[in-house]
Amino acid sequence: MVAFEDYRLEDRAVLEAADPLLRRLAGAGARIRVEAEAAREPTSLLDEAIRPRAVIAVGSEARLVRSLLEPVCPVPMMAWPGPALPGWVGPLDLVVVLAAHGGEQSLVHAASEAVRRGCQLLVAAPESSPVAESSMSRSTTLLTTRTSDPLAAVAVTAAALHALGLGPVLDLESVAGALDRVAEECSPWVDLSSNPAKDLALSMADTEPLVWGGSVLAARAARRVAEALRAASGRPALATDAEALMPVITAAEPRDPFADPFDAPITDRRPCLLLLEDGHTNELLAVARRQLEGAAEMADVRTCKVLQDEGSELLRYAVLLQKGLYAAAYLAIGLNRLQDPPSDW
Structure with missing residues (x-):
């Protein structure tokens, strides 16, 4: 199994080799x-x-x-x-x-x-x-x-x-402009400290992601992002409703605070909860999100968020999806899995 190497996200030669994938994302x-x-x-x-x-x-x-x-x-x-x-x-x-x-x-x-x-x-x-x-x-x-x-x-x-x-x-121009801004924020030449997609990839580097979107469109973006994460990492990545995710989170083995992370087997991966939020909510969705976050905190499961709560429905969906695809791309780069990137990224 290949380990994630974060230096690859800043290595100019590695990023230039990934140019076909990153250029396609930037051209959305x-x-x-x-x-x-x-x-x-x-x-x-x-x-x-x-x-x-x-x-x-x-x-x-x-x-x-x-x-x-x-x-x-x-x-x-x-x-x-x-x-x-x-x-x-x-x-x-x-x-x-x-x-x-x-x-x-x-x-x-x-x-x-x-x-x-x-x-x-x-x-x-x-x-x-x-x-x-x-x-x-x-x-x-x-x-x-x-x-x-x-x-x-x-x-x-x-x-x-x-x-x-x-x-x-x-x-459509506002949608295109929003995707241009995502490309600027997530550019390979923006370093890890300021790049949300690189940071997200690093957060998911040694995990099996659980992706949740509350609204209909956010849930659809979650499924597409999970597909990209599976292709990028060769690992399981699950996108489903909160009720189905809860047992996976609560079943996570407790983290040993004294364990040496370098001694852990590379196949011993914990889940990571990725929340895609488009600003559309109601009481049921708010309760589901709080339950997921509470369960993740109790199980010491890392939680990451991608938020886009402004713009049209299509704009919000497109931005959530694109940020997820950038994170998947950087995950593939860190894992050195760029041989066959999906053609529709």
């Missing part, structure tokens, strides 16, 4: 701007007066779109796993296809079926991709994607749904 805001510009014309042609009976979203980020729309959408909205559409979907409904990469066979099937049934379609996919080609019809609006970034595809799709009167107001 720019990718939203690229996709927003590409989607400007087709979005301007959308007609709010043509209201569908229901909205059915398919694709890897369909649940994120549903979470953004549900509070304000005037018609029923659902995220569907596919590939076959629900039997009741027809010409009165809008099918939203999120295919940032454009080649997913299940989405090709879903788009083809929506065309066959005469549905309205809103498709985010690369031009000339299998998904784009299979979705062509007189009732299709294609938002041509150029960056293969799922979050950027969601951003322009949500903006298009607002133009249809189905989603909240979105300022």
Whole structure:
């Protein structure tokens, strides 16, 4: 098993070797701007007066779109796993296809079926991709994607749904600007003492993270961050609700204050509680958070927090996710596990 070496987070040669991953993370805001510009014309042609009976979203980020729309959408909205559409979907409904990469066979099937049934379609996919080609019809609006970034595809799709009167107001430039600020704060050239992502990676270096987000969007960000932490470290990382996390925290073995940390086996890892907070709370969530923090304190489990409580729903989600992805990247750097970073970081 490889030990975390914190010097790697400040070593210029190591950080330069990690440039492809860190550069992709830093470009998140720019990718939203690229996709927003590409989607400007087709979005301007959308007609709010043509209201569908229901909205059915398919694709890897369909649940994120549903979470953004549900509070304000005037018609029923659902995220569907596919590939076959629900039997009741027809010409009165809008099918939203999120295919940032454009080649997913299940989405090709879903788009083809929506065309066959005469549905309205809103498709985010690369031009000339299998998904784009299979979705062509007189009732299709294609938002041509150029960056293969799922979050950027969601951003322009949500903006298009607002133009249809189905989603909240979105300022994509503010989202892009917030991601630019995360890139500045978490830059590899910002040292450990001032870099929140490096500090978070160091806090999780010898642990098995437990990630919790209270709201619907924070919980979704927690699942994505846990996926990134698993890929970065090759260790378990769990994201679930407070009720499921409590037994893991309370079962943690008591820490021996007199133990020599250098004598502990490298496989003997304690949990670490990572809280993602977006400012949306109610009494139930507040109680769950206090219970988690109290249990962690009683079990001497380290607790870390990432907070973003300003901005739109999409902005808060994007910032929580991006800070988590930066922390995962620095965890991979410290563990020297940069051979195969995920392509969608």
